[in-house]
Amino acid sequence: MIRLETFCKSELVHLLNSDRFRLFPFLPITDFRAQSQCRNPKATEDDVLLILAFADHQLAGYLGILPDEIFVEGTPQKMGWFSTIYVNPQFRGQKIAQKMMDLAFNLYDGKVVLTEFTPEAERLFSKTKALQYGKSKLGKRYYFSFGIDEILPQKFSFFHKIKPFLTQANSVLDGCYALLKKKENPGLHLIEMQKEVDAESALFLQNFPSIRNADDLNWIMKNPWVVEGNQPIKAYSFSSFAKSMDFFWVKIFSADRQLKACAMLSLRDGHLKIPYLFTKQNLKDFTHFLNGFIQEHKVKFLTCYHDELNRCISENRFPKLFSKDFERRYFFHENFVNAISIKENLHFQDGDGDWVFT
Structure with missing residues (x-):
């Protein structure tokens, strides 16, 4: 028999502090991910954040939900993102994942x-x-x-044995490429980089209604789901640790020191993302800044789903070796689609969902 349990903020805190949690054969959530969930400005006290499935009194699976709001034609709509779903292999075939999903659909009215x-x-x-x-x-x-040093070991097990040599060889190749390419001077002096969204930025963000506000962004940057460490948590099947993980809040000003662009950047083990970008002006200055940031921080690769920024990058000199197309697919519950006609009109920024945390 399959039994499901749900956990809102207070119940999740109680679960993490219980002996029961420490006896689970695998982790349904890390403590720092749970703390972050409980501090989510969009989560109410009654929102369910985690569903656990038990089979014969044994933990069999879990489903994590990230409460959020999306704006459709200026109106906020409460909804939830599925952030994790896992079923222990020994319990598969009992439709546990479907049972957890059906419960989540009901809890969030299909949104x-x-x-x-x-x-x-x-x-x-x-x-x-x-x-x-x-x-x-x-x-x-x-x-x-x-x-x-990363690509070859993934494709051929033999290269695991010589990974230190591959790392040295890759450093030489990257060094030669750095000498060949022209060092870019962004020519931008009015740039500030911070670790949080300040009052000036918060005022600027008011020009962008229906998108993330300062409280949302500070919550994300101060409550990561991936923290710095050398070893992942073996009992947890999702991202937990990285060798390096950092957030940056970037402000770009005009010559008369008027704030004209803000952005959140995340850099994890050399992988750069731009979860949130706020500007109504041409992105050329931001692209120049990005060029210098990539060189200074030795970024390995950048993933970006921002159409206008990708267009600007393609039209300006950018220090890339090569690029690859990516597609981010979405699933919506049919009730959500039918209720607010979001299939074509809904706009998500890169960081919406849990991608910003990982």
Whole structure:
């Protein structure tokens, strides 16, 4: 018999502090991810953040939900993102994942969105009659390192034995490329980089209604789901540790020191993302800044789904070795689609969902 339990903020805190949690055979959530969930400005006290499935009194699986709001024609709509879904292999075949999803659909009145899923999860979602594909986001990944010490071991097990040599060889290749390419001077002196959204930025963000506000962005930057450390948590199946993980809040000013662009950047183990970008002006200055940031911080690759920024990058000199097309697919519950006609009109920034945390 399958039994499901739900956990809102207070219940999740109680679970983490219990002996029961420490006896679970695998982790349904890390403590720092749970703390972040509980501090989410968009989560109410009654929002369910985690569903646990038990089979014969044993933990069999879990489903994590990230409460959020999206704006449709200026009106906020409460919804939830599926952030994790996992079923222990020994309990598969009992439709546990479907049972957890059905409960989540009911709890959020069908207002759920799913993205950044694994191929295995996508197969599950595509078989769920209540879910429909939404409009995909098309993006680019720009590479600034040869990456042979990472690519070759992934493709051929032999190269694991000589990875230190590959790392040295990759450093030589990257160094030669750095000498060959012209060092870019962004020519921008009015730039500030901070660790949080300040009052000046918060006022600027008011020009962008229906998008993230300062409280949302500070919550994200101060409450990461991935923290710095050398070893992942073996009992947890999702991202938890990285060798390096950092957020940056960037402010770009005009010559008369008027704030004209703000952006959140995340850099994890050399992988740069731009989860949130706020500007109503041409992105050329931001692209120049990005060029210098990539060189200064030795970024290995950048993933970006921002159409206008990708267009600006393609039209200006950018220090990439090569680029690759990417697609981010979405699933929506049919009730959500039918209620607010979001398939074509809904706009997500890169960081919407849990991608910003990982």
